[in-house]
Amino acid sequence: xxxxxxxxxxxxxxxxxxxxxxxxxxxxxxxxxxxxxxxxxxxxxxxxxxxxxxxxxxxxxxxxxxxxxxxxxxxxxxxxxxxxxxxxxxxxxxxxxxxxxxxxxxxxxxxxxxxxxxxxxxxxxxxxxxxxxxxxxxxxxxxxxxxxxxxxxxxxxxxxxxxxxxxxxxxxxxxxxxxxxxxxxxxxxxxxxxxxxxxxxxxxxxxxxxxxxxxxxxxxxxxxxxx
Amino acid sequence: xxxxxxxxxxxxxxxxxxxxxxxxxxxxxxxxxxxxxxxxxxxxxxxxxxxxxxxxxxxxxxxxxxxxxxxxxxxxxxxxxxxxxxxxxxxxxxxxxxxxxxxxxxxxxxxxxxxxxxxxxxxxxxxxxxxxxxxxxxxxxxxxxxxxxxxxxxxxxxxxxxxxxxxxxxxxxxxxxxxxxxxxxxxxxxxxxxxxxxxxxxxxxxxxxxxxxxxxxxxxxxxxxxx
DNA sequence: TATTTTTAACTAGCATACAAGTTAGAAAAA
DNA sequence: TTTTTCTAACTTGTATGCTAGTTAAAAATA
Numbered sequence: 001x002x003x004x005x006x007x008x009x010x011x012x013x014x015x016x017x018x019x020x021x022x023x024x025x026x027x028x029x030x031x032x033x034x035x036x037x038x039x040x041x042x043x044x045x046x047x048x049x050x051x052x053x054x055x056x057x058x059x060x061x062x063x064x065x066x067x068x069x070x071x072x073x074x075x076x077x078x079x080x081x082x083x084x085x086x087x088x089x090x091x092x093x094x095x096x097x098x099x100x101x102x103x104x105x106x107x108x109x110x111x112x113x114x115x116x117x118x119x120x121x122x123x124x125x126x127x128x129x130x131x132x133x134x135x136x137x138x139x140x141x142x143x144x145x146x147x148x149x150x151x152x153x154x155x156x157x158x159x160x161x162x163x164x165x166x167x168x169x170x171x172x173x174x175x176x177x178x179x180x181x182x183x184x185x186x187x188x189x190x191x192x193x194x195x196x197x198x199x200x201x202x203x204x205x206x207x208x209x210x211x212x213x214x215x216x217x218x219x220x221x222x223x224x225x226x227x
Numbered sequence: 228x229x230x231x232x233x234x235x236x237x238x239x240x241x242x243x244x245x246x247x248x249x250x251x252x253x254x255x256x257x258x259x260x261x262x263x264x265x266x267x268x269x270x271x272x273x274x275x276x277x278x279x280x281x282x283x284x285x286x287x288x289x290x291x292x293x294x295x296x297x298x299x300x301x302x303x304x305x306x307x308x309x310x311x312x313x314x315x316x317x318x319x320x321x322x323x324x325x326x327x328x329x330x331x332x333x334x335x336x337x338x339x340x341x342x343x344x345x346x347x348x349x350x351x352x353x354x355x356x357x358x359x360x361x362x363x364x365x366x367x368x369x370x371x372x373x374x375x376x377x378x379x380x381x382x383x384x385x386x387x388x389x390x391x392x393x394x395x396x397x398x399x400x401x402x403x404x405x406x407x408x409x410x411x412x413x414x415x416x417x418x419x420x421x422x423x424x425x426x427x428x429x430x431x432x433x434x435x436x437x438x439x440x441x442x443x444x445x446x447x448x449x450x451x452x453x454x
Numbered sequence: 455t456a457t458t459t460t461t462a463a464c465t466a467g468c469a470t471a472c473a474a475g476t477t478a479g480a481a482a483a484a
Numbered sequence: 485t486t487t488t489t490c491t492a493a494c495t496t497g498t499a500t501g502c503t504a505g506t507t508a509a510a511a512a513t514a
Contacts, residue, residue: 047499069505091322153380274469296475
């Protein structure tokens with residue numbers, strides 16, 4: 001497990017949650033593996049309590065399954081849960097980009113534009129940075145619409161999707177993702193909800209994961225009920 | 228605080244979560260009041276640990292706000308959070324009823340129909356029973372679409388809405404709610420997504436809370452940023 | 455050898471104790 | 485009297501120990 005340093009502003013619980021999440025999404029912790037609270041606590045230099053609380057939160061999205069008196073099972077890659085995460089994200093964000101057309105203020109548009117400029121700058125230079133900017137772009141939409149609670153809920157579920165997202169990112173060109181974002185931005189700027197919806201759905205369609213690819217690449221990690 | 232008996236199948240944490248939730252939704256615990264973990268733990272005959280964990284979960288939807296070293300603040304009635312809960316629910320369930328048109332199997336339709344028969348039976352007889360059947364009807368839609376994680380997320384947020392729902396229920400006739408449900412059911416049965424969407428949106432429009440009524444009835448409980 | 459029983463080493467749920475931060479009021483100083 | 489300082493009683497965050505349940509391997513039995 002990769003253990004980054006603790007950010008001074010975060011509590012031990014938040015630190016544990018962040019580290020476990022990152023390791024699950026990066027597949028550093030393998031799907032289907034059992035991890036104990038004590039094991040993680042020792043690795044992070046904490047007691048079991050904050051780690052226990054982090055697992056509780058993770059279990060709410062079924063990304064881990066707490067088996068009482070047995071341990072924490074990191075969920076296998078599950079097509080149903082991925083579909084559910086995708087459904088939630090597309091459904092919510094499609095509605096949001098429409099709303100953003102009337103809610104986005106000048107300053108909001110400037111922030112989106114700044115983000116896009118950075119995306120275009122880092123294109124084919126720094127994939128990690130580009131991914132972070134992508135996430136930030138979507139988060140900005142939630143903020144413009146004053147829907148940050150929804151962002152939290154969608155993010156929690158999205159972990160299932162994030163874990164296999166790299167597979168689609170390889171096939172999809174970054175170039176297209178950034179130009180998609182630009183199209184969404186233009187629609188919001190023009191206050192054209194129909195165009196925003198269309199642009200967003202075109203964008204998300206690129207992430208329609210090919211289950212054949214997933215099951216080939218991650219054969220050993222696929223949950224039984226997905227086969 | 229009203230303390231129902233502990234269900235034998237639930238853990239202490241689940242029990243604490245259920246009891247606190249019910250008391251917040253019923254306004255038995257007043258919005259804006261501070262409640263301590265020890266206070267609740269004593270009332271439920273538990274230690275602080277499971278109560279602490281229940282509060283952590285509740286804080287994720289901002290229905291309570293944990294102020295470290297100070298206490299747990301039960302959130303004031305907040306128009307932004309109510310709007311967000313409503314947005315999430317309407318957005319997700321509108322998409323679901325469309326999907327349900329192709330996903331509902333014979334057995335699913337029978338379950339919905341049975342539920343509706345009970346709703347019609349209890350109409351103007353038992354308001355509490357009717358409310359439970361209403362919730363069950365919506366939950367069935369999630370189950371038909373295999374979206375139970377979304378149900379959990381939406382439910383958690385809906386607490387903000389549920390807390391003031393009684394105000395709209397008084398003005399809306401139960402008769403209309405049940406006939407709305409029947410219309411949604413008919414559309415799903417006929418596999419007509421457009422009709423299902425229309426029927427559902429008509430249904431939810433009835434719950435477009437009148438902020439004037441809320442602020443009159445719950446004046447003392449309204450959060451500052453809602454005024 | 456094959457099967458059952460026992461046991462010892464694990465696990466998470468929970469209770470308890472302590473640490474660290476907040477607050478309200480008493481005591482001291484102006 | 486008014487202001488400041490201090491203190492004691494709170495709060496949640498976290499560590500630790502105990503309880504009860506699971507598991508797998510050793511030991512006993514067939």
